[in-house]
Amino acid sequence: MSKRVTINDVARTAGVSRQTVSRALNDKGEIDGSTKQRVLDAARELGYRPSRFARGLVRQDTTTIGLVIPDLLNPFFTEVAAGALEAARARGWHVIVYDTAGSDEEERGTIEVVVSQVDAVVGYFNLAESELDAHLSGMPAVLIGREHQTPRFSSIRIEGAAGVREAVDHLVANGHRRIGMLDYEERSRPSIRHSWFADAMSAHGLVADAVGNAVQSVDGGTEALTDLLARRPDLTAVFAFNDVIAVGALRAARRLGRAVPDELAVVGFDGLQLGTVVDPALTSVALDTRRVGALAIEQAGRLLAREPQLPPEELLVNAVLLVREST
Amino acid sequence: MSKRVTINDVARTAGVSRQTVSRALNDKGEIDGSTKQRVLDAARELGYRPSRFARGLVRQDTTTIGLVIPDLLNPFFTEVAAGALEAARARGWHVIVYDTAGSDEEERGTIEVVVSQVDAVVGYFNLAESELDAHLSGMPAVLIGREHQTPRFSSIRIEGAAGVREAVDHLVANGHRRIGMLDYEERSRPSIRHSWFADAMSAHGLVADAVGNAVQSVDGGTEALTDLLARRPDLTAVFAFNDVIAVGALRAARRLGRAVPDELAVVGFDGLQLGTVVDPALTSVALDTRRVGALAIEQAGRLLAREPQLPPEELLVNAVLLVREST
DNA sequence: GAGCATCCCGTGAACGTTCACGGGAGCGTT
DNA sequence: AACGCTCCCGTGAACGTTCACGGGATGCTC
Numbered sequence: 001m002s003k004r005v006t007i008n009d010v011a012r013t014a015g016v017s018r019q020t021v022s023r024a025l026n027d028k029g030e031i032d033g034s035t036k037q038r039v040l041d042a043a044r045e046l047g048y049r050p051s052r053f054a055r056g057l058v059r060q061d062t063t064t065i066g067l068v069i070p071d072l073l074n075p076f077f078t079e080v081a082a083g084a085l086e087a088a089r090a091r092g093w094h095v096i097v098y099d100t101a102g103s104d105e106e107e108r109g110t111i112e113v114v115v116s117q118v119d120a121v122v123g124y125f126n127l128a129e130s131e132l133d134a135h136l137s138g139m140p141a142v143l144i145g146r147e148h149q150t151p152r153f154s155s156i157r158i159e160g161a162a163g164v165r166e167a168v169d170h171l172v173a174n175g176h177r178r179i180g181m182l183d184y185e186e187r188s189r190p191s192i193r194h195s196w197f198a199d200a201m202s203a204h205g206l207v208a209d210a211v212g213n214a215v216q217s218v219d220g221g222t223e224a225l226t227d228l229l230a231r232r233p234d235l236t237a238v239f240a241f242n243d244v245i246a247v248g249a250l251r252a253a254r255r256l257g258r259a260v261p262d263e264l265a266v267v268g269f270d271g272l273q274l275g276t277v278v279d280p281a282l283t284s285v286a287l288d289t290r291r292v293g294a295l296a297i298e299q300a301g302r303l304l305a306r307e308p309q310l311p312p313e314e315l316l317v318n319a320v321l322l323v324r325e326s327t
Numbered sequence: 328m329s330k331r332v333t334i335n336d337v338a339r340t341a342g343v344s345r346q347t348v349s350r351a352l353n354d355k356g357e358i359d360g361s362t363k364q365r366v367l368d369a370a371r372e373l374g375y376r377p378s379r380f381a382r383g384l385v386r387q388d389t390t391t392i393g394l395v396i397p398d399l400l401n402p403f404f405t406e407v408a409a410g411a412l413e414a415a416r417a418r419g420w421h422v423i424v425y426d427t428a429g430s431d432e433e434e435r436g437t438i439e440v441v442v443s444q445v446d447a448v449v450g451y452f453n454l455a456e457s458e459l460d461a462h463l464s465g466m467p468a469v470l471i472g473r474e475h476q477t478p479r480f481s482s483i484r485i486e487g488a489a490g491v492r493e494a495v496d497h498l499v500a501n502g503h504r505r506i507g508m509l510d511y512e513e514r515s516r517p518s519i520r521h522s523w524f525a526d527a528m529s530a531h532g533l534v535a536d537a538v539g540n541a542v543q544s545v546d547g548g549t550e551a552l553t554d555l556l557a558r559r560p561d562l563t564a565v566f567a568f569n570d571v572i573a574v575g576a577l578r579a580a581r582r583l584g585r586a587v588p589d590e591l592a593v594v595g596f597d598g599l600q601l602g603t604v605v606d607p608a609l610t611s612v613a614l615d616t617r618r619v620g621a622l623a624i625e626q627a628g629r630l631l632a633r634e635p636q637l638p639p640e641e642l643l644v645n646a647v648l649l650v651r652e653s654t
Numbered sequence: 655g656a657g658c659a660t661c662c663c664g665t666g667a668a669c670g671t672t673c674a675c676g677g678g679a680g681c682g683t684t
Numbered sequence: 685a686a687c688g689c690t691c692c693c694g695t696g697a698a699c700g701t702t703c704a705c706g707g708g709a710t711g712c713t714c
Contacts (some may be wrong), residue, residue, distance in 0.1 A: 004669095004670085006669090006671085007670065007671065007672095008670085015692085016693075017693065017694045017695080018670090018671080018672090018694085018695090019672080019673090019693070019694060019695080020692090020693060020694075022671070022673095023497065023692095023693090030691075030692060030693080031691095031692070031693080032691085032692060032693090035692085035693085038425050043466075046463070047465040048466060049443075049464055049466060049669070049672070050443060050670080051364075051381035051384065051669085051670050052380075052443055052444055052445075053379075053380045053384040053669080053670075053671090053698090054380075054384055054669070054670030054671035054672085055443065055670080055671055055672075055698045056379075056380035056671090056699095056702065057378065057380040057381055057384060057669095057670080057671070057672090057698095057701090058670090058671055058672045058673075058698075058699050059671085059672065059673090059699090060699085061383075062395075062444070063677090064423070072405060072408060072409045073405060073406065073409050073600070078399060078405050079400065081399060081424075082399045082400050082426065085425075085426045086400060086423060086426065086428075089425070089433075090427070092440070093425045094440075095424060096338075096391070096421045096422060096423050096424075097412060097421060097422060097423075097424050097471060098412075099409065099416070100411045103480060106416075115376065116376075116377060117379055117389070117421055118379075118380055118652070132382075135369070137377060138371075138374040138375075139355075139376060139378055145359065196655055218604050220605070238563065247604050248604075248677060251604065251606070252608055273400070274604070276545070277574050277575075277578065277601070277604075278603060278604060278605060278606070279577075279578065279581055279605070279606055281397055281476070331699095333699095333700060333701085333702085334700065334701065343663075343664085343704090344663065344664045344665080344704080345664085345665095345700090345701080346663075346664060346665080346703090347662085347663060347664075347704060349701070350662095350663090353702090356663060357661075357663080357664065358661095358663080359660070359663090360670090361664085377700080377701070378699085378700050378701070380701090381669090381700030381702085382701055382702075383669095384668095384669045384670065384699090384700080384702090385668075385669050385700090385701055385702045386669090386701085386703090387669085409663085432666085440698075448688070515686070526713095528699075563701080579702085581701065596699035619698090644690080
C-alpha cells in the first residue's frame with residue numbers, strides 16, 4: 001500500500017515546516033532562496049504532487065464546467081464544444097466533456113455524476129425539464145438550443161425564423177416553387193425548424209407538403225433525400241434540418257444524377273465548416289456555433305457569480321442566410 | 328458573503344447529525360426511511376450540494392484525465408477525443424479537455440495547470456521531451472503519435488510504413504509513376520510519413536522529388552496542391568500527409584479542372600469519416616482513430632495502477648490502405 | 655428477565671492543503 | 685540600550701466530507 005506523498009513528507013526531508021513547503025511551491029515570498037531550492041529538490045525527489053482536493057477545499061478558486069453533448073463527432077457539437085473550450089480557457093476554467101451518445105439513459109447517468117463533479121453544467125439536453133430540474137439538485141445550468149420554463153435555468157436559443165425566411169425567399173427568387181424539407185423529428189414531432197420553414201413557405205403562398213424525416217447523420221441525409229425524391233421527383237429544392245443532413249442530401253443527389261444546384265438546390269442549417277469542404281459548397285442558414293459555446297460558458301459564469309446574485313438569462317443567437325454554391 | 332451550505336447546515340435543520348445526512352445522501356443503509364426523507368427534503372430546501380473537494384479528499388475514488396490536443400476542430404483530434412471520452416466513460420472517469428490551439432505557449436500554460444487538476448494526462452504534445460518531463464512533475468503521461476525516449480511515458484504510436492507502402496503499390500499498379508506528396512513539416516523537418524513515402528517510392532525505383540508543404544487545414548491542402556501542380560503539372564497522383572490536407576487537395580484539383588481519380592489520384596492518411604462525405608470519397612491509409620483515444624485512456628489506467636506498479640508501454644496502431652473512390 | 659441480535663444514530667478522527675497569526679533573528683536608528 | 689523594522693519560518697485552525705467505532709433502543713428467545 002504505497003501511501004501518498006504529502007506536503008509533510010516533503011517538509012520532513014527538507015527539514016522545514018509544511019508552510020514553508022507551501023510557500024516554496026506556490027512561490028509566495030517570505031522564503032529564503034536557498035531553502036526554497038532545497039524544498040523544490042526534495043519535492044522532486046519524492047515525486048510530490050499536491051492534492052487537488054485538499055487545495056481546492058481551502059482555496060475556493062478553481063471552477064470546473066461540465067459540458068454535456070449528445071455526440072462529439074457531430075460537427076455542430078464539435079464547433080460548439082470548441083467555442084466553449086476557448087471561452088473557458090480565457091477565464092482559466094476547466095471543462096469536463098460528457099458525450100451521452102444521444103441516449104436518454106446515458107444522459108440520466110451523466111447528470112447523476114456531473115452533479116458531484118462540476119460547479120455548473122452547460123449543454124444540449126434531451127430529457128424533460130422536470131427530470132432535469134429534479135436531478136440537477138439546484139446546480140446552475142445553461143440549456144443550449146432549447147426553450148424552457150424553469151426559471152433557474154439560463155439558455156442559449158437559436159433564432160432561425162428570419163434566416164429560414166431569407167432562405168425560402170432566396171429559393172423563390174431563383175424560381176423554385178416546389179421546395180421540400182428534410183426534417184429531424186424529436187419525439188416524433190416536427191421540429192421548430194420545420195415550422196419556420198412552413199411559415200416562410202406560406203408567406204409565398206406555398207405549402208410545405210414534401211417533408212421527409214432524417215436521422216442526425218450524413219448517411220441519414222442521404223437516405224432521407226433518396227426516399228423523398230422517390231415520392232416527390234418534382235422537387236427542385238430542399239431545405240435540410242441541418243448541414244450534416246444536407247451534406248448527406250448532396251451525396252444522394254449526386255448518386256441520383258441530379259446536378260446541384262441546377263437540377264436541385266440544397267440549403268442546410270448551422271453554417272458549419274463542413275459545408276465548405278463539399279462540392280458544391282453548401283448554402284446554409286448559418287449561425288456562429290463557436291459563439292454559442294462561448295455564450296454558454298459566459299452564462300454559466302453569470303449563474304456562478306456570488307454577489308451580486310444575477311438572474312438567469314435567455315440569450316438568442318440569430319441565424320442568417322449564407323449563400324454558397326448549392327443554390 | 329453568502330456562505331456555502333454544508334452538511335452541518337442540513338443536519339441542523341433536519342435535526343440529525345452529519346453522519347445521518349451522509350447516509351441519506353449516499354443511500355448507505357443504517358437509516359430509517361422517514362428520517363432519510365426528512366434529510367433529503369432539508370437538503371433540497373437548503374439547496375445543498377456536497378463539496379467535491381471534501382468528498383474527493385476522503386474517498387480517493389474519482390479519477391480525472393486531462394486530454395491535451397492542438398485543435399479540437401481538426402477532425403482527427405475530434406475522433407481521437409471521442410474515443411477517449413468513450414473509454415473514460417466506460418470506466419467512470421472524467422475527462423478535462425484542453426485545446427492548445429497549436430501554440431507552444433498555450434501548451435506550456437496548459438501543462439502548468441493540468442498538473443494540479445488531473446490524475447494523468449494524455450495527448451498530442453508538441454514541446455520537447457525534456458520540457459515535458461520537467462514541467463509534468465512526475466505526472467503519468469501518455470504521448471499520442473510520437474516517438475519518445477523518456478522511460479516513464481507511455482505512448483500510442485501510429486505505424487504507417489506498411490500502409491503507405493500499400494498505397495504506393497496500389498498507385499503504381501494503377502499505372503502511376505509520377506507521384507507527389509503534400510507533407511506537413513514540423514519544425515521545418517520532413518515528417519516521418521514523408522520518409523515512409525520515400526521508402527515506398529524507392530522500392531519501385533521511383534524518387535520522391537515532388538513534395539509540397541501544407542499547413543494543417545483544408546485550405547492549406549488546397550493551396551499546397553495548387554502550388555505543387557504549378558511546379559509539377561506532370562504529376563498523376565499525390566499522397567497527402569493526412570485526410571484534412573487531402574480533402575483540400577481534392578478541392579484544388581476540382582478548381583484546376585483535373586478530374587479525380589482519372590486525371591489525378593489522391594490518397595490521404597488517417598481514414599477519417601470526413602473522407603466519406605467528399606466527392607469522390609477519399610482513398611486513405613486508414614487507422615482506427617477512436618481506438619487511439621481509447622488506448623491512450625487504457626494506458627493512463629495502466630500508469631495509474633497502484634499495485635502492482637506497471638511499467639509504461641509503447642503501443643502501436645497500424646494503418647492500412649483503404650481504397651475508396653479517389654484512386 | 656437475562657441475554658442477544660438488529661436497527662438506528664452520533665462522536666472523534668482523518669484526508670492534505672492554505673490562511674491567519676505569532677515570533678525569533680538580525681540590523682539600523684535614536 | 686531600547687526600539688522598530690524587515691526577513692524568514694513555524695503552529696493552530698479551518699475547509700467539508702467520510703470512515704471507524706461506539707452505544708442506546710427495541711424486540712425476540714429461552
